[in-house]
Amino acid sequence: MAATLLRRGAVASRRLCPAEVLRRLVSSEAAPERAPSRTPPEMPPFDHQPRPYAGMAGAEIFEKRKAVLGPSLFHYYQKPLNIVEGKMQYLYDEHGKRYLDCFGGIVTVSCGHCHQDIVNAVVEQTKLLQHTTTIYLHHAIVEFAEALTSKMPGNLKVVYFVNSGTEANELAMLMARLYSGNLSMIALRNAYHGGSAGTIGLTGLQTWKYPIPQGEIHHVMNPDPYRGTFGSDAAAYAKEVEEHITYGSSGRVAGFIAETFQGVGGAVELAPGYLKLAYDIVRKAGGVCIADEVQSGFGRTGSHYWGFQTQDVIPDIVTMAKGIGNGLPLGAVVTTPEIASVLAQRIQFNTFGGNPVCSAGGLAVLNVLDKEKRQAHCADVGSHLVERLKSLQQKHERDVRGRGLMLGVELVTDRKEKTPAKAETAVLFEKLKVGKGGLHGNVFRIKPPMCFSKDDADFLVEAMDYAMSGI
Numbered sequence: 001m002a003a004t005l006l007r008r009g010a011v012a013s014r015r016l017c018p019a020e021v022l023r024r025l026v027s028s029e030a031a032p033e034r035a036p037s038r039t040p041p042e043m044p045p046f047d048h049q050p051r052p053y054a055g056m057a058g059a060e061i062f063e064k065r066k067a068v069l070g071p072s073l074f075h076y077y078q079k080p081l082n083i084v085e086g087k088m089q090y091l092y093d094e095h096g097k098r099y100l101d102c103f104g105g106i107v108t109v110s111c112g113h114c115h116q117d118i119v120n121a122v123v124e125q126t127k128l129l130q131h132t133t134t135i136y137l138h139h140a141i142v143e144f145a146e147a148l149t150s151k152m153p154g155n156l157k158v159v160y161f162v163n164s165g166t167e168a169n170e171l172a173m174l175m176a177r178l179y180s181g182n183l184s185m186i187a188l189r190n191a192y193h194g195g196s197a198g199t200i201g202l203t204g205l206q207t208w209k210y211p212i213p214q215g216e217i218h219h220v221m222n223p224d225p226y227r228g229t230f231g232s233d234a235a236a237y238a239k240e241v242e243e244h245i246t247y248g249s250s251g252r253v254a255g256f257i258a259e260t261f262q263g264v265g266g267a268v269e270l271a272p273g274y275l276k277l278a279y280d281i282v283r284k285a286g287g288v289c290i291a292d293e294v295q296s297g298f299g300r301t302g303s304h305y306w307g308f309q310t311q312d313v314i315p316d317i318v319t320m321a322k323g324i325g326n327g328l329p330l331g332a333v334v335t336t337p338e339i340a341s342v343l344a345q346r347i348q349f350n351t352f353g354g355n356p357v358c359s360a361g362g363l364a365v366l367n368v369l370d371k372e373k374r375q376a377h378c379a380d381v382g383s384h385l386v387e388r389l390k391s392l393q394q395k396h397e398r399d400v401r402g403r404g405l406m407l408g409v410e411l412v413t414d415r416k417e418k419t420p421a422k423a424e425t426a427v428l429f430e431k432l433k434v435g436k437g438g439l440h441g442n443v444f445r446i447k448p449p450m451c452f453s454k455d456d457a458d459f460l461v462e463a464m465d466y467a468m469s470g471i
Protein backbone atom coordinates (compact mmCIF):
# COMPACT_ATOMS: atom_id res chain seq x y z
CA MET A 1 0.00 0.00 0.00
CA ALA A 2 2.67 2.47 0.89
CA ALA A 3 6.39 2.82 0.69
CA THR A 4 7.97 3.93 3.91
CA LEU A 5 11.45 4.55 5.19
CA LEU A 6 13.41 1.50 6.18
CA ARG A 7 14.33 0.50 9.66
CA ARG A 8 18.05 1.10 9.97
CA GLY A 9 20.15 -1.98 9.39
CA ALA A 10 17.13 -4.27 9.48
CA VAL A 11 18.40 -6.53 6.72
CA ALA A 12 21.83 -8.10 6.77
CA SER A 13 24.01 -7.20 3.80
CA ARG A 14 25.35 -10.78 3.27
CA ARG A 15 23.44 -12.53 0.45
CA LEU A 16 21.02 -15.02 1.98
CA CYS A 17 19.13 -17.89 0.36
CA PRO A 18 15.36 -17.21 0.00
CA ALA A 19 14.40 -19.65 2.73
CA GLU A 20 16.81 -17.98 5.13
CA VAL A 21 15.55 -14.55 4.16
CA LEU A 22 11.99 -15.59 4.88
CA ARG A 23 12.89 -17.34 8.13
CA ARG A 24 14.60 -14.20 9.35
CA LEU A 25 11.68 -12.12 8.29
CA VAL A 26 9.22 -14.29 10.16
CA SER A 27 11.37 -13.99 13.27
CA SER A 28 12.60 -10.58 12.20
CA GLU A 29 13.57 -9.49 15.67
CA ALA A 30 16.07 -12.38 15.74
CA ALA A 31 17.82 -11.15 12.59
CA PRO A 32 21.16 -9.57 13.38
CA GLU A 33 21.18 -5.80 13.17
CA ARG A 34 23.96 -4.56 10.96
CA ALA A 35 25.19 -1.04 10.49
CA PRO A 36 23.57 0.33 7.31
CA SER A 37 25.94 0.70 4.41
CA ARG A 38 24.30 4.04 3.58
CA THR A 39 21.55 6.24 4.91
CA PRO A 40 17.95 5.49 3.97
CA PRO A 41 16.35 7.84 1.43
CA GLU A 42 14.09 10.60 2.64
CA MET A 43 10.50 11.12 1.62
CA PRO A 44 9.80 14.41 -0.20
CA PRO A 45 8.56 17.14 2.14
CA PHE A 46 4.80 17.70 2.34
CA ASP A 47 2.95 20.51 4.02
CA HIS A 48 0.17 18.79 5.92
CA GLN A 49 -0.27 18.29 9.63
CA PRO A 50 -2.34 15.19 10.43
CA ARG A 51 -4.88 15.48 13.23
CA PRO A 52 -3.98 13.81 16.52
CA TYR A 53 -5.61 10.39 16.56
CA ALA A 54 -7.49 9.30 19.67
CA GLY A 55 -9.28 6.27 18.25
CA MET A 56 -8.81 2.55 18.79
CA ALA A 57 -5.23 1.33 18.45
CA GLY A 58 -4.29 -0.87 15.49
CA ALA A 59 -3.57 -3.91 17.66
CA GLU A 60 -7.03 -3.73 19.21
CA ILE A 61 -8.75 -3.24 15.85
CA PHE A 62 -6.89 -6.25 14.55
CA GLU A 63 -8.14 -8.43 17.42
CA LYS A 64 -11.72 -7.19 17.21
CA ARG A 65 -11.71 -7.58 13.44
CA LYS A 66 -10.86 -11.26 13.84
CA ALA A 67 -13.83 -11.67 16.15
CA VAL A 68 -16.50 -9.71 14.31
CA LEU A 69 -15.52 -9.77 10.64
CA GLY A 70 -15.48 -12.71 8.28
CA PRO A 71 -12.38 -14.92 8.43
CA SER A 72 -11.84 -14.69 4.68
CA LEU A 73 -10.52 -11.13 5.04
CA PHE A 74 -6.82 -10.86 4.45
CA HIS A 75 -4.39 -8.15 5.45
CA TYR A 76 -1.04 -6.92 4.28
CA TYR A 77 2.13 -7.06 6.42
CA GLN A 78 2.80 -9.01 9.59
CA LYS A 79 1.71 -6.05 11.64
CA PRO A 80 -1.13 -4.50 9.61
CA LEU A 81 -1.10 -0.75 9.22
CA ASN A 82 -3.77 1.33 10.91
CA ILE A 83 -4.19 4.17 8.42
CA VAL A 84 -6.24 6.99 9.89
CA GLU A 85 -5.78 9.94 7.55
CA GLY A 86 -4.93 10.65 3.93
CA LYS A 87 -3.99 13.75 1.98
CA MET A 88 -3.33 13.53 -1.77
CA GLN A 89 -0.59 10.88 -2.30
CA TYR A 90 0.26 10.52 1.39
CA LEU A 91 -1.21 8.50 4.24
CA TYR A 92 -0.78 8.77 8.00
CA ASP A 93 -0.96 6.00 10.55
CA GLU A 94 -2.28 6.20 14.10
CA HIS A 95 1.03 7.65 15.31
CA GLY A 96 1.08 10.38 12.68
CA LYS A 97 3.79 8.63 10.66
CA ARG A 98 3.64 9.52 6.97
CA TYR A 99 3.64 7.01 4.12
CA LEU A 100 3.88 7.53 0.39
CA ASP A 101 0.89 5.75 -1.11
CA CYS A 102 2.04 3.74 -4.12
CA PHE A 103 -1.07 1.61 -4.41
CA GLY A 104 -3.96 4.11 -4.18
CA GLY A 105 -6.25 1.90 -2.09
CA ILE A 106 -5.84 -0.72 -4.81
CA VAL A 107 -5.88 1.64 -7.78
CA THR A 108 -8.94 3.44 -6.48
CA VAL A 109 -7.72 6.82 -5.32
CA SER A 110 -7.34 8.55 -8.67
CA CYS A 111 -7.26 12.30 -7.86
CA GLY A 112 -5.68 12.03 -4.41
CA HIS A 113 -6.84 11.23 -0.88
CA CYS A 114 -9.50 13.66 0.33
CA HIS A 115 -9.05 15.89 -2.71
CA GLN A 116 -10.73 19.14 -1.73
CA ASP A 117 -12.94 19.48 -4.84
CA ILE A 118 -14.32 15.99 -4.40
CA VAL A 119 -14.86 16.37 -0.68
CA ASN A 120 -16.74 19.62 -1.36
CA ALA A 121 -18.97 18.05 -4.01
CA VAL A 122 -19.84 15.10 -1.77
CA VAL A 123 -20.44 17.21 1.33
CA GLU A 124 -22.61 19.77 -0.47
CA GLN A 125 -24.77 17.06 -2.05
CA THR A 126 -25.02 15.14 1.22
CA LYS A 127 -26.27 18.24 3.02
CA LEU A 128 -28.95 18.78 0.38
CA LEU A 129 -30.18 15.28 -0.50
CA GLN A 130 -28.35 12.06 0.20
CA HIS A 131 -30.59 9.54 -1.42
CA THR A 132 -33.48 9.03 -3.77
CA THR A 133 -33.37 6.40 -6.49
CA THR A 134 -33.65 6.51 -10.25
CA ILE A 135 -37.42 6.24 -9.78
CA TYR A 136 -37.30 10.02 -9.21
CA LEU A 137 -35.54 12.66 -11.22
CA HIS A 138 -32.24 14.13 -10.17
CA HIS A 139 -29.89 16.39 -12.09
CA ALA A 140 -26.64 14.86 -10.74
CA ILE A 141 -27.07 11.48 -12.44
CA VAL A 142 -27.65 12.93 -15.91
CA GLU A 143 -24.87 15.49 -15.55
CA PHE A 144 -22.48 12.74 -14.57
CA ALA A 145 -23.69 10.39 -17.34
CA GLU A 146 -23.27 13.12 -19.96
CA ALA A 147 -19.76 13.92 -18.75
CA LEU A 148 -18.81 10.24 -18.70
CA THR A 149 -20.13 9.44 -22.17
CA SER A 150 -18.37 12.52 -23.55
CA LYS A 151 -15.15 10.65 -22.71
CA MET A 152 -16.14 7.58 -24.74
CA PRO A 153 -15.41 6.91 -28.41
CA GLY A 154 -17.84 5.58 -31.02
CA ASN A 155 -21.42 4.89 -30.11
CA LEU A 156 -20.75 4.14 -26.42
CA LYS A 157 -23.38 6.59 -25.29
CA VAL A 158 -25.58 4.92 -22.65
CA VAL A 159 -24.70 4.37 -18.99
CA TYR A 160 -25.96 2.07 -16.25
CA PHE A 161 -24.61 3.05 -12.84
CA VAL A 162 -23.80 0.43 -10.22
CA ASN A 163 -21.73 0.32 -7.01
CA SER A 164 -18.62 -1.71 -7.80
CA GLY A 165 -16.53 -3.34 -10.50
CA THR A 166 -18.03 -6.72 -9.75
CA GLU A 167 -21.55 -5.40 -10.30
CA ALA A 168 -20.45 -3.69 -13.50
CA ASN A 169 -19.02 -6.91 -14.91
CA GLU A 170 -22.09 -8.91 -13.83
CA LEU A 171 -24.30 -6.48 -15.70
CA ALA A 172 -22.05 -6.46 -18.74
CA MET A 173 -22.10 -10.27 -18.91
CA LEU A 174 -25.89 -10.27 -18.56
CA MET A 175 -26.22 -7.82 -21.43
CA ALA A 176 -23.80 -9.80 -23.58
CA ARG A 177 -25.88 -12.95 -23.10
CA LEU A 178 -29.21 -11.28 -23.69
CA TYR A 179 -28.02 -9.32 -26.70
CA SER A 180 -26.29 -12.23 -28.42
CA GLY A 181 -28.73 -14.93 -27.39
CA ASN A 182 -25.68 -17.07 -26.54
CA LEU A 183 -24.25 -18.30 -23.26
CA SER A 184 -20.51 -18.83 -23.66
CA MET A 185 -18.20 -16.14 -22.37
CA ILE A 186 -14.51 -15.96 -23.18
CA ALA A 187 -12.11 -14.55 -20.62
CA LEU A 188 -8.35 -14.50 -20.22
CA ARG A 189 -6.33 -16.66 -17.90
CA ASN A 190 -4.77 -14.51 -15.19
CA ALA A 191 -7.70 -12.06 -15.31
CA TYR A 192 -9.59 -10.67 -12.34
CA HIS A 193 -13.16 -9.50 -12.88
CA GLY A 194 -14.77 -9.66 -9.44
CA GLY A 195 -15.89 -11.77 -6.53
CA SER A 196 -19.60 -12.51 -7.15
CA ALA A 197 -20.77 -15.95 -8.20
CA GLY A 198 -20.86 -14.86 -11.85
CA THR A 199 -17.64 -12.90 -12.01
CA ILE A 200 -15.70 -15.58 -10.14
CA GLY A 201 -16.38 -17.59 -13.28
CA LEU A 202 -14.82 -14.87 -15.45
CA THR A 203 -11.80 -14.55 -13.18
CA GLY A 204 -8.85 -16.66 -14.32
CA LEU A 205 -6.82 -16.97 -11.11
CA GLN A 206 -7.42 -19.93 -8.81
CA THR A 207 -6.63 -17.84 -5.72
CA TRP A 208 -9.95 -16.04 -6.11
CA LYS A 209 -12.14 -18.93 -7.25
CA TYR A 210 -14.40 -20.79 -4.84
CA PRO A 211 -15.46 -24.28 -5.91
CA ILE A 212 -18.89 -23.41 -7.27
CA PRO A 213 -20.32 -23.77 -10.79
CA GLN A 214 -18.23 -21.39 -12.88
CA GLY A 215 -20.80 -20.80 -15.61
CA GLU A 216 -20.23 -21.25 -19.30
CA ILE A 217 -16.76 -19.66 -19.42
CA HIS A 218 -13.75 -20.43 -21.63
CA HIS A 219 -10.44 -19.19 -20.35
CA VAL A 220 -8.11 -18.60 -23.24
CA MET A 221 -4.33 -18.21 -23.14
CA ASN A 222 -3.09 -15.00 -21.67
CA PRO A 223 -1.30 -12.83 -24.26
CA ASP A 224 1.39 -12.02 -21.72
CA PRO A 225 4.57 -10.79 -23.44
CA TYR A 226 6.75 -11.73 -20.44
CA ARG A 227 5.45 -15.15 -19.37
CA GLY A 228 3.07 -16.17 -22.17
CA THR A 229 3.82 -19.22 -24.33
CA PHE A 230 3.89 -17.12 -27.52
CA GLY A 231 5.66 -14.07 -26.11
CA SER A 232 4.33 -10.98 -27.89
CA ASP A 233 2.89 -12.89 -30.85
CA ALA A 234 -0.67 -11.53 -30.80
CA ALA A 235 -1.77 -13.60 -33.81
CA ALA A 236 -0.81 -16.87 -32.13
CA TYR A 237 -2.85 -16.03 -29.02
CA ALA A 238 -5.78 -14.88 -31.16
CA LYS A 239 -5.73 -18.17 -33.05
CA GLU A 240 -6.19 -19.93 -29.74
CA VAL A 241 -9.36 -17.87 -29.15
CA GLU A 242 -10.65 -19.08 -32.49
CA GLU A 243 -9.84 -22.67 -31.60
CA HIS A 244 -11.67 -22.41 -28.29
CA ILE A 245 -14.74 -21.24 -30.16
CA THR A 246 -14.39 -23.94 -32.82
CA TYR A 247 -13.69 -26.87 -30.52
CA GLY A 248 -15.14 -25.85 -27.17
CA SER A 249 -18.40 -24.09 -28.01
CA SER A 250 -21.38 -24.35 -30.35
CA GLY A 251 -19.52 -21.91 -32.57
CA ARG A 252 -21.54 -19.01 -31.20
CA VAL A 253 -20.52 -17.05 -28.12
CA ALA A 254 -22.04 -14.34 -25.93
CA GLY A 255 -18.94 -12.27 -25.48
CA PHE A 256 -15.34 -11.70 -24.62
CA ILE A 257 -14.02 -9.77 -21.64
CA ALA A 258 -10.50 -8.54 -20.95
CA GLU A 259 -8.57 -5.99 -18.97
CA THR A 260 -6.05 -4.34 -21.29
CA PHE A 261 -3.67 -4.09 -18.33
CA GLN A 262 -4.23 -6.94 -15.92
CA GLY A 263 -4.14 -5.52 -12.43
CA VAL A 264 -4.61 -8.26 -9.83
CA GLY A 265 -2.81 -10.62 -12.22
CA GLY A 266 0.37 -8.57 -11.76
CA ALA A 267 0.47 -5.55 -14.06
CA VAL A 268 0.44 -7.45 -17.34
CA GLU A 269 -0.07 -5.40 -20.52
CA LEU A 270 -1.57 -7.54 -23.29
CA ALA A 271 0.56 -8.26 -26.36
CA PRO A 272 0.28 -5.35 -28.85
CA GLY A 273 -2.42 -5.88 -31.47
CA TYR A 274 -4.13 -8.72 -29.59
CA LEU A 275 -7.48 -7.10 -28.85
CA LYS A 276 -8.07 -6.13 -32.48
CA LEU A 277 -7.63 -9.72 -33.61
CA ALA A 278 -9.57 -11.23 -30.70
CA TYR A 279 -12.47 -8.76 -31.12
CA ASP A 280 -12.79 -9.66 -34.82
CA ILE A 281 -12.93 -13.37 -34.04
CA VAL A 282 -15.46 -12.94 -31.23
CA ARG A 283 -17.72 -10.67 -33.26
CA LYS A 284 -17.75 -13.16 -36.14
CA ALA A 285 -18.99 -15.76 -33.62
CA GLY A 286 -21.87 -13.47 -32.61
CA GLY A 287 -20.31 -12.17 -29.39
CA VAL A 288 -19.85 -8.68 -27.97
CA CYS A 289 -16.54 -7.35 -26.69
CA ILE A 290 -16.24 -6.03 -23.15
CA ALA A 291 -13.34 -3.93 -21.91
CA ASP A 292 -12.84 -4.06 -18.15
CA GLU A 293 -11.46 -0.60 -17.37
CA VAL A 294 -11.87 -0.90 -13.63
CA GLN A 295 -8.14 -0.25 -13.12
CA SER A 296 -6.78 1.14 -16.37
CA GLY A 297 -9.28 3.89 -17.15
CA PHE A 298 -9.39 7.66 -16.57
CA GLY A 299 -5.98 8.50 -18.00
CA ARG A 300 -3.88 6.40 -15.63
CA THR A 301 -1.90 4.82 -18.47
CA GLY A 302 -0.81 8.30 -19.54
CA SER A 303 -0.82 7.66 -23.28
CA HIS A 304 -4.62 7.27 -23.47
CA TYR A 305 -7.73 7.96 -21.42
CA TRP A 306 -8.88 4.32 -21.63
CA GLY A 307 -6.73 1.21 -21.63
CA PHE A 308 -8.45 -0.27 -24.69
CA GLN A 309 -7.35 2.74 -26.77
CA THR A 310 -3.77 1.53 -26.45
CA GLN A 311 -4.86 -1.42 -28.63
CA ASP A 312 -6.76 0.75 -31.10
CA VAL A 313 -10.15 -0.92 -30.58
CA ILE A 314 -13.63 0.24 -29.63
CA PRO A 315 -15.40 -2.25 -27.35
CA ASP A 316 -19.17 -2.83 -27.34
CA ILE A 317 -19.35 -2.54 -23.56
CA VAL A 318 -16.98 -0.82 -21.12
CA THR A 319 -17.04 -1.48 -17.38
CA MET A 320 -15.50 0.83 -14.80
CA ALA A 321 -15.22 1.33 -11.05
CA LYS A 322 -12.44 2.17 -8.55
CA GLY A 323 -10.82 5.38 -9.90
CA ILE A 324 -14.18 6.63 -11.20
CA GLY A 325 -15.10 7.59 -7.63
CA ASN A 326 -11.73 8.35 -5.96
CA GLY A 327 -12.94 6.11 -3.11
CA LEU A 328 -16.72 6.42 -3.44
CA PRO A 329 -18.59 3.14 -3.97
CA LEU A 330 -19.31 3.67 -7.64
CA GLY A 331 -19.22 1.65 -10.83
CA ALA A 332 -20.57 2.08 -14.36
CA VAL A 333 -21.30 0.16 -17.52
CA VAL A 334 -21.23 2.15 -20.74
CA THR A 335 -22.52 0.64 -23.94
CA THR A 336 -24.36 1.36 -27.17
CA PRO A 337 -28.07 2.26 -27.15
CA GLU A 338 -28.79 -0.99 -29.00
CA ILE A 339 -27.09 -3.24 -26.46
CA ALA A 340 -28.43 -1.22 -23.51
CA SER A 341 -31.97 -1.77 -24.75
CA VAL A 342 -31.88 -5.52 -24.06
CA LEU A 343 -32.37 -4.85 -20.36
CA ALA A 344 -35.63 -3.02 -21.09
CA GLN A 345 -37.43 -6.34 -21.64
CA ARG A 346 -37.61 -6.61 -17.82
CA ILE A 347 -37.05 -4.14 -14.96
CA GLN A 348 -33.41 -3.48 -14.15
CA PHE A 349 -32.99 -1.68 -10.87
CA ASN A 350 -30.15 -0.82 -8.55
CA THR A 351 -31.02 1.03 -5.32
CA PHE A 352 -27.79 2.97 -5.00
CA GLY A 353 -26.69 3.03 -8.65
CA GLY A 354 -26.37 6.67 -9.71
CA ASN A 355 -27.34 8.05 -6.29
CA PRO A 356 -26.98 11.83 -5.95
CA VAL A 357 -23.91 11.75 -3.68
CA CYS A 358 -21.85 9.34 -5.78
CA SER A 359 -22.94 11.06 -8.99
CA ALA A 360 -21.85 14.46 -7.66
CA GLY A 361 -18.56 12.95 -6.50
CA GLY A 362 -18.00 11.11 -9.79
CA LEU A 363 -18.58 14.30 -11.77
CA ALA A 364 -16.09 16.11 -9.53
CA VAL A 365 -13.53 13.36 -10.24
CA LEU A 366 -13.87 13.83 -14.01
CA ASN A 367 -13.52 17.59 -13.60
CA VAL A 368 -10.43 17.32 -11.39
CA LEU A 369 -8.73 14.89 -13.79
CA ASP A 370 -9.31 17.36 -16.63
CA LYS A 371 -8.48 20.52 -14.68
CA GLU A 372 -5.27 19.10 -13.26
CA LYS A 373 -4.31 17.43 -16.55
CA ARG A 374 -3.72 14.13 -14.82
CA GLN A 375 -3.43 12.01 -17.95
CA ALA A 376 -0.46 14.06 -19.18
CA HIS A 377 0.95 14.05 -15.65
CA CYS A 378 0.75 10.22 -15.52
CA ALA A 379 2.58 10.02 -18.86
CA ASP A 380 5.31 12.36 -17.65
CA VAL A 381 5.86 10.95 -14.16
CA GLY A 382 5.30 7.38 -15.36
CA SER A 383 7.99 7.53 -18.03
CA HIS A 384 10.42 9.04 -15.52
CA LEU A 385 9.61 6.28 -13.03
CA VAL A 386 9.93 3.49 -15.60
CA GLU A 387 13.31 4.79 -16.69
CA ARG A 388 14.55 4.87 -13.11
CA LEU A 389 13.12 1.42 -12.38
CA LYS A 390 14.78 0.07 -15.52
CA SER A 391 18.12 1.37 -14.34
CA LEU A 392 17.57 -0.69 -11.18
CA GLN A 393 16.75 -3.66 -13.43
CA GLN A 394 20.42 -3.79 -14.39
CA LYS A 395 21.29 -4.38 -10.73
CA HIS A 396 18.52 -6.74 -9.58
CA GLU A 397 16.67 -9.54 -11.42
CA ARG A 398 13.29 -8.19 -12.41
CA ASP A 399 10.89 -7.25 -15.18
CA VAL A 400 9.69 -3.66 -15.23
CA ARG A 401 6.51 -3.06 -17.21
CA GLY A 402 3.46 -0.91 -17.72
CA ARG A 403 2.61 2.61 -18.74
CA GLY A 404 1.92 5.86 -16.99
CA LEU A 405 1.14 5.21 -13.35
CA MET A 406 0.02 1.64 -13.99
CA LEU A 407 3.31 -0.18 -13.43
CA GLY A 408 4.60 -3.51 -12.22
CA VAL A 409 7.99 -4.80 -11.12
CA GLU A 410 8.21 -8.57 -11.22
CA LEU A 411 10.97 -10.13 -9.12
CA VAL A 412 12.57 -13.34 -10.35
CA THR A 413 15.56 -15.29 -9.10
CA ASP A 414 16.96 -15.89 -12.58
CA ARG A 415 16.35 -14.10 -15.84
CA LYS A 416 16.12 -17.22 -18.03
CA GLU A 417 13.79 -19.46 -16.02
CA LYS A 418 11.87 -16.48 -14.59
CA THR A 419 11.46 -18.31 -11.30
CA PRO A 420 9.33 -16.12 -9.04
CA ALA A 421 11.45 -14.65 -6.24
CA LYS A 422 8.80 -15.34 -3.63
CA ALA A 423 10.92 -15.08 -0.50
CA GLU A 424 12.75 -11.90 -1.55
CA THR A 425 9.44 -10.35 -2.54
CA ALA A 426 8.01 -11.21 0.87
CA VAL A 427 10.90 -9.46 2.61
CA LEU A 428 10.71 -6.35 0.46
CA PHE A 429 6.94 -6.28 0.70
CA GLU A 430 7.28 -6.20 4.47
CA LYS A 431 10.03 -3.60 4.51
CA LEU A 432 8.64 -1.25 1.88
CA LYS A 433 4.95 -1.78 2.59
CA VAL A 434 4.11 -1.78 -1.10
CA GLY A 435 1.22 -3.52 -2.90
CA LYS A 436 1.67 -6.76 -4.78
CA GLY A 437 -0.05 -9.04 -7.26
CA GLY A 438 0.36 -11.91 -9.69
CA LEU A 439 -0.41 -15.58 -9.09
CA HIS A 440 2.87 -16.02 -7.21
CA GLY A 441 2.65 -12.69 -5.39
CA ASN A 442 6.04 -11.64 -6.78
CA VAL A 443 4.99 -8.47 -8.62
CA PHE A 444 5.07 -5.07 -6.96
CA ARG A 445 2.15 -3.12 -8.29
CA ILE A 446 2.84 0.62 -8.51
CA LYS A 447 -0.45 2.41 -9.09
CA PRO A 448 -0.44 5.46 -6.86
CA PRO A 449 -2.88 8.35 -6.75
CA MET A 450 -2.42 10.21 -10.04
CA CYS A 451 -0.98 13.27 -8.27
CA PHE A 452 2.19 11.25 -7.48
CA SER A 453 5.19 13.43 -8.35
CA LYS A 454 8.64 12.85 -9.85
CA ASP A 455 10.14 13.42 -6.39
CA ASP A 456 7.87 10.69 -5.05
CA ALA A 457 8.99 8.42 -7.90
CA ASP A 458 12.65 9.08 -7.05
CA PHE A 459 12.03 8.33 -3.41
CA LEU A 460 10.28 5.06 -4.27
CA VAL A 461 13.12 3.90 -6.52
CA GLU A 462 15.74 4.82 -3.94
CA ALA A 463 13.80 3.03 -1.21
CA MET A 464 13.53 -0.08 -3.41
CA ASP A 465 17.21 0.02 -4.23
CA TYR A 466 18.11 0.49 -0.59
CA ALA A 467 15.90 -2.42 0.50
CA MET A 468 17.08 -4.73 -2.28
CA SER A 469 20.73 -3.99 -1.77
CA GLY A 470 20.34 -5.25 1.77
CA ILE A 471 19.20 -8.75 0.75
Ligand SMILES: Cc1ncc(COP(=O)(O)O)c(C=O)c1O
Pocket residue numbers: 106163164165166167169192193194195259263264292293294295321322
Ligand atom coordinates in the same frame (compact mmCIF):
# COMPACT_ATOMS: atom_id res chain seq x y z
C1 LIG B 1 -10.01 -5.34 -13.33
C2 LIG B 1 -11.00 -5.49 -12.21
N1 LIG B 1 -12.28 -5.75 -12.51
C3 LIG B 1 -13.21 -5.86 -11.53
C4 LIG B 1 -12.87 -5.74 -10.21
C5 LIG B 1 -13.90 -5.88 -9.14
O1 LIG B 1 -14.15 -4.63 -8.58
P1 LIG B 1 -14.81 -4.48 -7.14
O2 LIG B 1 -13.83 -4.95 -6.13
O3 LIG B 1 -15.13 -3.01 -7.05
O4 LIG B 1 -16.04 -5.30 -7.14
C6 LIG B 1 -11.55 -5.47 -9.86
C7 LIG B 1 -11.14 -5.35 -8.44
O5 LIG B 1 -9.99 -5.39 -8.09
C8 LIG B 1 -10.59 -5.35 -10.89
O6 LIG B 1 -9.30 -5.09 -10.62
